[in-house]
Amino acid sequence: MAQRVVTVNDVLDGHVALDIERLDRIYLNAYVPILQTSAQVVAFLSGHLGFPFPSPVLFRQLGERFRRAVVSFAEANEIPWVRFGKDQAKLEVMGPHLARQEAAGRSGVAAIGVAQEFQRVWTAYEGKTSTGTPRWSFVKSDRRVTCYYFYLWDEDFGPAFVKVCAYFPYPAKIWLNGHEWVKRQAGKAGLGFTALSNGFAACDDPAALQVICDRLQPGGGPRPFGSVILGSWPWPAPSATPCSPQPASPTRTSAS
Numbered sequence: 001m002a003q004r005v006v007t008v009n010d011v012l013d014g015h016v017a018l019d020i021e022r023l024d025r026i027y028l029n030a031y032v033p034i035l036q037t038s039a040q041v042v043a044f045l046s047g048h049l050g051f052p053f054p055s056p057v058l059f060r061q062l063g064e065r066f067r068r069a070v071v072s073f074a075e076a077n078e079i080p081w082v083r084f085g086k087d088q089a090k091l092e093v094m095g096p097h098l099a100r101q102e103a104a105g106r107s108g109v110a111a112i113g114v115a116q117e118f119q120r121v122w123t124a125y126e127g128k129t130s131t132g133t134p135r136w137s138f139v140k141s142d143r144r145v146t147c148y149y150f151y152l153w154d155e156d157f158g159p160a161f162v163k164v165c166a167y168f169p170y171p172a173k174i175w176l177n178g179h180e181w182v183k184r185q186a187g188k189a190g191l192g193f194t195a196l197s198n199g200f201a202a203c204d205d206p207a208a209l210q211v212i213c214d215r216l217q218p219g220g221g222p223r224p225f226g227s228v229i230l231g232s233w234p235w236p237a238p239s240a241t242p243c244s245p246q247p248a249s250p251t252r253t254s255a256s
Helices: 008-012 038-048 057-076 090-104 178-188 206-215 226-230
Strands: 025-030 081-083 108-128 134-154 158-165 172-177 193-196 199-203
Touching: 038 134, 057 108, 057 134, 081 090, 090 108, 090 134, 090 158, 108 158, 158 178, 172 178, 178 193, 178 199, 178 206, 199 206
Parallel strands: 081 108
Antiparallel strands: 025 172, 108 134, 134 158, 158 172, 193 199
């Protein structure tokens, strides 16, 4: 007689104390829409930034300006600077910094991590026109570049980070934890619950907890995801970001 296969549902049957649907870890990819084709790169460098000749040298200069802005931002706000090692568990390294920021009771950047990682960025190859005039062809490739991890503690979302690539076209990623958001909203609502490290073990009012979980969605909730970045903690001035126009001449090595 063939034996019946035991499934996960069979194992959990009768042992589940709390069953709710909610978002867990949330990853948001950020990019600049007008920097995704070679023609857009040329238009951006020449039209938006005002450089007469779209050269890849500008990539380095823009990146250097952003890197200096991040260092100045960290120094002005006394934010710890952490260089990640290879295969290092970033969240564990940042744990003490996040705990310190949480203890302060206010939203803010807990620490800035620096890592060298492969990213999809723009590179260029030199060629010549039919008349012999030099020109550059822009293509995307995987390169090992500097990435900044802005680890923050937010009063609504708890621990999170914003990762920004320091090289053109500056792709970014935002990480949030839905469980942490729900825990904070449940606490504010006065719900009694038993928390796990990444979830809930029990709740006095599961239906009310589910209502809170349902509020966390794009365009929903008391604060949109973007407000975590834009409204709750200091950020380098817009004039220091890589995509902002600059008056410096591209022929000067100090321009960035």
